[in-house]
Amino acid sequence: MASTPLCIGVVAPLTGRLAPLGAPLGYVLRALAPDLTHLRNGGRRYEVTVAVRDSRSEPEAARQAVRALADEDGARIVLTMAGTRVLPAVADACEEAAVPCVSTTFPWQAYLHARGVGREHRFRWTYHFAWGLDDIARVFAGLWEGVSVSGAVGCLWNDDLQGRLLRHERYGFPPALSGRGHRLADLGAYREPAGDFGEQVGRLREHGAGIVTSAATATDLALFHRQAREAGLRPRLITCSRWLTYPHIHTSPDPDVHAELGDARVATLVYWSPGHPYRSGLDGITCAELARAYQEDTGAPWLQPLGLAHPLLETAHHALATAADPADRASVADALARTRLDTIAGTLDWTTGPAPNIALLPLVGGQWQPGPNGPRLTVVTNAGHPEVPLTGDLTPAR
Incomplete structure (x- = not known):
């Protein structure tokens, strides 16, 4: 039958x-x-x-x-x-x-x-x-600890669900990072798509943050990075989840975005x-x-x-x-x-x-680095999951 x-x-x-x-x-x-x-x-x-x-x-x-x-x-x-x-x-x-x-x-x-x-x-x-958000926080903390930078970690988070959860006192980054010695400095919520990051760049300078963490779109992160550079600030490391788990060439058609983020050498989470x-x-x-x-x-x-x-x-x-x-x-x-x-x-x-x-799913840490055919995602930290091989070294922006 x-x-x-x-x-x-x-x-x-x-x-x-x-x-x-x-x-x-x-x-x-x-x-x-x-x-x-x-x-x-x-x-x-x-x-x-x-x-x-x-x-x-x-x-x-x-x-x-x-x-x-x-x-x-x-x-x-x-x-x-x-x-x-x-x-x-x-x-x-x-x-x-x-x-x-x-x-x-x-x-x-x-x-x-x-x-x-x-x-x-x-x-x-x-x-x-x-x-989990806590898993992202732990991976990012491992990346931050691989860069010798003093001062706070500047948090570039939006005013939507993602940003609210990242700030959350029970579910977000703060409780997951407790005891690791990192001082988080919220740079101020913004609405996507952003038109200007002047306020956030000012707070970056105020807190002396040499590291930035975010969940921004490629376009917004490129704008922030450009305005920070124009203000004489140069984050040594930017960690970004969400959109930047994809190559930025897939999330924005703008070549200026690609150039800006290629220069920033954004680090991100790697789930596969x-x-x-x-x-x-x-x-x-x-x-x-x-x-x-x-x-x-x-x-x-x-x-x-x-x-x-x-x-x-x-x-x-x-x-x-x-x-x-x-x-x-x-x-x-x-x-x-x-x-x-x-x-x-x-x-x-x-x-x-x-x-x-x-x-x-297990998470490890990666970084977008220049390659012969465009940005290349390398695995640079594998704490907790040593079965995932490292394919590069974490390189701070210069």
Whole structure:
């Protein structure tokens, strides 16, 4: 007897401002297509389809995409990544539609707070894997400690959710850095996109900060760095999460931005690289092989989100293959809750996360350094994760 076909739904930013950041997910969907045509569960073979809906980089369009996947495509599970407002909209819509969801790309504290719940809340349908703000703080502190600079660390944080959480006395940088001897100096909240950083540059001088940490866009960080230089200030090290985990050539078309940030040698978090020692449990590909295939097939440099997009599909396949009834969404959600899976990004374990519905990824520290084909991300610190090899030395700006 023919089995019920299974549909994996994907909400991706195919158009709009986030479209360049959706490229790795699109590539992985194409690359894994042959491995997703069918699966086996309990001795039975199931046909599998993948339905992709465009979030258009907007929350409401993302919610509409979820409804279409659930009602029209019959998705048994929905996957998504990218967008501090879009991703929570997808997760909330999945919770409302009673369809399992797996997401990734930003700190788990932001995932919870953007959805208006606390650390102890347990969702029925929605699961997330990433790292924490505290993990970013520890990696960044290790980078700061690798540079001999006295004075405060200037904090360039916006006035939105990301900035508020980074400042948070319980979830942000201050508690994570307690006892490490770093003095954080808030340079003042700003609205994105920024038009002027005169106030923040003034506070940088006032506090004598030789290091700056931020979560700014590439364009905003370049503007801040240029205005600081024009004021005679030269941060020895800038650490930046969020947008600068991508090459700045992917997040801004402005060559002036590229030149400014190339000169700044921004350090950032690294959650995946070709040197990571992991292998996919779905198609057997290694990190180095995936990065090389992406570069050969697209002509573009590898991107960290490849290492997030691939595990999304690995997790969906695993949940459908191990669910008591893969055609039943509640069974698929139950399978996600008990998942511990070795992936190309490392082990994802939803049974021991820092909060219900959360699995952690390891973080190490990297720096954007000049290379023959543009900016090159090197791994420069691996404290806590020595299995990830170092590929360069931390180099302060001169």
